Amino acid sequence: MIGRSEEYEKMFRLEGQLWWYRHLHERVVDALEQYSGNRRDIxxxxxxxxxxxxxxxxxxxxxSNLKGIDGSVDAVAFCHERGLPVTFINLNDLASFEPDVQYDAIICNDVFCYFSDPDLSNLLAALAHRLKPDGILISNNNAFQAFQGQHDLAVGIIRRFVLADFKRLMPTAGLRIKQATYWSFLLSPLILGMRQWQRLQLALGWRAPEEAQSDVYLPSTWLNETLYKIVRIEQKTLRRTPFGSSLFIVVESRQSPVDKG
Incomplete structure (x- = not known):
């Protein structure tokens, strides 16, 4: 999404309110708490x-021990506006950035969709190198080509994933998948219908590709809260689901100690 300053501005304004971001952020914290309990100094x-x-x-x-990196000048500027410790770096150059620093947990949400297989393999290897021996990588990803729509065009997404893609890519980086699930399963018919409508608009020429808009917008309060409650209930009642517009994975080093459960 580098170079799309208007999309970063929308993200900055809305990610604390929009149902999708709220749920993703809570899902990440749930994964961190499964990993480290109540510790907040990891x-x-x-x-x-x-x-x-x-x-x-x-x-x-x-x-309290947080660090961020991003390859967009706009994104980093917004992070600094929040007072966050974020450094500008192209993720393709991650291997040379602070090579001796390791982390308990690395988060990499909705990033892999901008990388082809060779570059993604290099990125995964660099991320694996940054993990402590018992550390985890948490990643949310765009899933299933059927959900491709104007959103993908608007933010520059070049690919979507299924779990088999990561089962193929992770071992070469010395990583293994610990947990994985698709999500927004209950909302899939609604999201799929919306994305198919978007694709039809493009195919019929009713909307030009350069006019594509992302899905980052705030619906009415009642709808936003309803969508948030649906995905939260889904997570609490369905441990794994077979379909959804996103794929959430928790990954660990293949040399990690046996999972304590």
């Missing part, structure tokens, strides 16, 4: 942190 890196909504949420939850 070292966390948000790689591709955008405008800093995730880091800000972690800070509000008491996490």
């Amino acid at each position: 070292r966390i890196l948000d790689a591709g942190c955008g405008t800093g909504g995730m880091l800000d949420f972690l800070r509000q939850r008491g996490y």
